[in-house]
Amino acid sequence: MSSTTYLQPIASHEDYPERLLLRDGEDQWYLWTGDGQEIEAIPARLAAWIADRPEMRLLQRPHMWFELSCLPLNPAAMLTDR
Numbered sequence: 001m002s003s004t005t006y007l008q009p010i011a012s013h014e015d016y017p018e019r020l021l022l023r024d025g026e027d028q029w030y031l032w033t034g035d036g037q038e039i040e041a042i043p044a045r046l047a048a049w050i051a052d053r054p055e056m057r058l059l060q061r062p063h064m065w066f067e068l069s070c071l072p073l074n075p076a077a078m079l080t081d082r
Contacts, residue, residue: 007032007039007071008063010047011056018072021050023063032071039068 007030013019018034029047030039042050050056 005068006065011058014055
């Protein structure tokens with residue numbers, strides 16, 4: 001990915017809100033685990049399946065754009081980076 005990447009969070013996990021289903025400006029879908037790992041590109045069909053899971057919460061519109069470096073992290077992952 002380029003150094004400045006903007007993504008729209010579309011859904012978050014009910015129990016782990018830092019885990020996000022994301023979409024970019026070219027309609028590519030991604031998973032963000034919130035543990036400091038790279039985002040993972042996924043097919044649109046898998047994204048639709050994930051968004052439909054009962055533990056996922058669709059975020060309200062309008063979907064804001066966020067720079068990749070501004071996505072939330074799990075607090076435990078932040079502590080292990082020290």
